[in-house]
Amino acid sequence: MTRHYSALSLIREGLNGQRGWEPAWRDARPQAHYDAIVVGGGGHGLATAYYLAKNHGITNVALLERGWIGGGNTGRNTTVIRSNYFFPETAAFFDFALKLYEGLSQDLNYNIMFSQRGMWFLGHDRHAMEMLSRSVNAMLLNGVDAELHDSDSVRRHIPGLNDRPRFPVLGALNQPRGGTARHDAVAWGYARGASRLGVDIIQNCEVHDFIIEAGQMRGVETSLGTIRSDLVGMAVAGHSTVLAAKAGIRLPISSYALQAFVSEPVKPCLDTVILSPATGTYLSQSDKGELVIGAGLDMFLSYAQRGSLPWMERAAAGVVELFPAFSRMRFLRQWAGLVDITHDSTPIIDKTKVSGFYISAGWGTGGFKAIPAGGWCLAHLMATGTSHPLATGFCLDRFRSGALIDEASASGISH
Amino acid sequence: MFLIDCPYCGPRAETEFRCGGEAHIERPSPHGEVTDEAWSNYLFYRQNPKAEHRERWVHTAGCRRWFNVARDTVTHRIIAVYAMGETMPAAAGEPR
Numbered sequence: 001m002t003r004h005y006s007a008l009s010l011i012r013e014g015l016n017g018q019r020g021w022e023p024a025w026r027d028a029r030p031q032a033h034y035d036a037i038v039v040g041g042g043g044h045g046l047a048t049a050y051y052l053a054k055n056h057g058i059t060n061v062a063l064l065e066r067g068w069i070g071g072g073n074t075g076r077n078t079t080v081i082r083s084n085y086f087f088p089e090t091a092a093f094f095d096f097a098l099k100l101y102e103g104l105s106q107d108l109n110y111n112i113m114f115s116q117r118g119m120w121f122l123g124h125d126r127h128a129m130e131m132l133s134r135s136v137n138a139m140l141l142n143g144v145d146a147e148l149h150d151s152d153s154v155r156r157h158i159p160g161l162n163d164r165p166r167f168p169v170l171g172a173l174n175q176p177r178g179g180t181a182r183h184d185a186v187a188w189g190y191a192r193g194a195s196r197l198g199v200d201i202i203q204n205c206e207v208h209d210f211i212i213e214a215g216q217m218r219g220v221e222t223s224l225g226t227i228r229s230d231l232v233g234m235a236v237a238g239h240s241t242v243l244a245a246k247a248g249i250r251l252p253i254s255s256y257a258l259q260a261f262v263s264e265p266v267k268p269c270l271d272t273v274i275l276s277p278a279t280g281t282y283l284s285q286s287d288k289g290e291l292v293i294g295a296g297l298d299m300f301l302s303y304a305q306r307g308s309l310p311w312m313e314r315a316a317a318g319v320v321e322l323f324p325a326f327s328r329m330r331f332l333r334q335w336a337g338l339v340d341i342t343h344d345s346t347p348i349i350d351k352t353k354v355s356g357f358y359i360s361a362g363w364g365t366g367g368f369k370a371i372p373a374g375g376w377c378l379a380h381l382m383a384t385g386t387s388h389p390l391a392t393g394f395c396l397d398r399f400r401s402g403a404l405i406d407e408a409s410a411s412g413i414s415h
Numbered sequence: 416m417f418l419i420d421c422p423y424c425g426p427r428a429e430t431e432f433r434c435g436g437e438a439h440i441e442r443p444s445p446h447g448e449v450t451d452e453a454w455s456n457y458l459f460y461r462q463n464p465k466a467e468h469r470e471r472w473v474h475t476a477g478c479r480r481w482f483n484v485a486r487d488t489v490t491h492r493i494i495a496v497y498a499m500g501e502t503m504p505a506a507a508g509e510p511r
Contacts, residue, residue, distance in 0.1 A: 239465070241463040242463075242465050250460055251460075251463075252455075252459040252460050252461070253463060254461050254463050255463055255465075255488075299433070299434055300434035300470065300486075301463060301464075301468055301470070301488045302488055302491070303465045303488050303489045304488075304489055304490070304491060308416055308429065309416045310416065310429065310430045342459075343458070343459050399455050399458075399459045399460075400451050400452060400455040401451075
């Protein structure tokens with residue numbers, strides 16, 4: 001059976017009628033006991049399982065997913081990767097994620113199609129330009145690449161921008177190392193890597209309850225029976241509060257629906273990522289040719305994986321305002337993901353009051369770009385019992401002590 | 416998109432309203448004796464049920480008055496609409 005992906009194996013299997021490919025990961029059935037359990041088969045959970053095995057040698061691991069892997073927010077985001085944050089803690093963390101993404105295809109032997117096509121954050125008035133130049137300075141001080149461009153330069157780099165928009169484009173921040181990756185490939189690549197190292201990837205396995213004895217985590221009750229382990233990590237995005245409540249834990253998180261949609265596929269016409277919060281536009285083009293459009297949050301609690309029509313209209317209006325040429329393109333698909341929002345828009349990677357139970361939550365609207373670092377740090381926390389230096393600030397106690405990392409205001413996260 | 420039955424103006428489109436979050440939150444007191452935990456709970460911890468949720472809405476593009484709504488967060492079905500300061504009506508459960 002062929003396991004390794006390379007030009008040579010491609011030729012060999014081509015001559016062999018493609019009959020020898022090994023499945024990318026084993027579809028495992030649960031055993032009674034594991035050294036560690038990871039709940040949630042999205043990017044964060046899969047990366048956690050992979051790094052538990054790779055970085056810490058813990059290979060007797062079960063990854064439990066209620067549906068199919070990568071079917072939640074990992075398959076529902078706009079695939080953008082960037083690290084344009086303001087505070088040192090978040091900038092260091094998200095840039096570490098970006099660096100891991102840069103080497104991920106090689107590391108996983110799986111092409112995640114990471115295209116560093118740049119990410120343009122447009123400014124439409126003088127105040128926005130002042131905030132963007134402040135942002136550029138903060139990024140440079142934090143060792144992250146950033147460029148400030150004036151209006152002419154923006155137009156030279158982004159063909160097709162409206163000549164006379166209602167809200168003029170005065171300039172932009174560009175992060176050249178930002179870009180997009182194939183989101184499904186990130187999930188599949190991590191699943192394949194983890195499975196090879198011994199992790200059991202168990203799909204269609206819903207966790208109903210936790211087994212806790214005298215404050216110590218002992219395992220989980222699932223739709224496929226009881227699975228025991230004294231070490232459990234959880235990364236379940238929009239359902240974080242629902243599942244944590246089963247372990248008696250309250251989290252400072254609210255769940256909202258974040259909507260996105262794609263157009264019909266067309267020839268390559270946009271070779272970068274455009275973000276214009278003022279006009280409600282978040283736009284890129286996928287390798288398949290679809291325009292990928294991100295909308296905003298429906299600002300009321302939601303566990304419905306569908307967005308509202310008003311936001312769809314607003315996002316489409318923003319795209320047409322900036323790129324009149326796209327006005328006659330048709331929508332192909334629309335969907336929403338359930339995102340877990342914290343008050344300061346900074347995630348939580350921390351232990352809990354239940355010994356042996358660790359959580360990674362609060363990724364809000366920006367979880368995809370954080371996947372490698374989120375998995376890296378949760379695996380570190382689970383394996384060693386102490387926070388990774390990059391994630392010490394992402395603690396639950398900050399909501400009591402007041403040491404918030406308020407990226408909601410600082411880097412202009414729009415939700 | 417859903418219709419919200421403003422108690423003052425009648426049924427109107429969702430776009431005319433804004434949601435003000437969880438209803439019936441009381442500020443802890445007396446001020447000098449509130450613990451860090453209670454204060455943190457008041458500021459940052461909210462109910463986040465995958466079920467019926469009591470929340471405040473304001474008719475921003477209409478009468479601009481506030482009222483309470485009981486809404487299912489999965490189906491968005493509005494179970495009850497009632498005035499600020501009132502408790503949930505006993506007859507709740509009937510869809511409006």
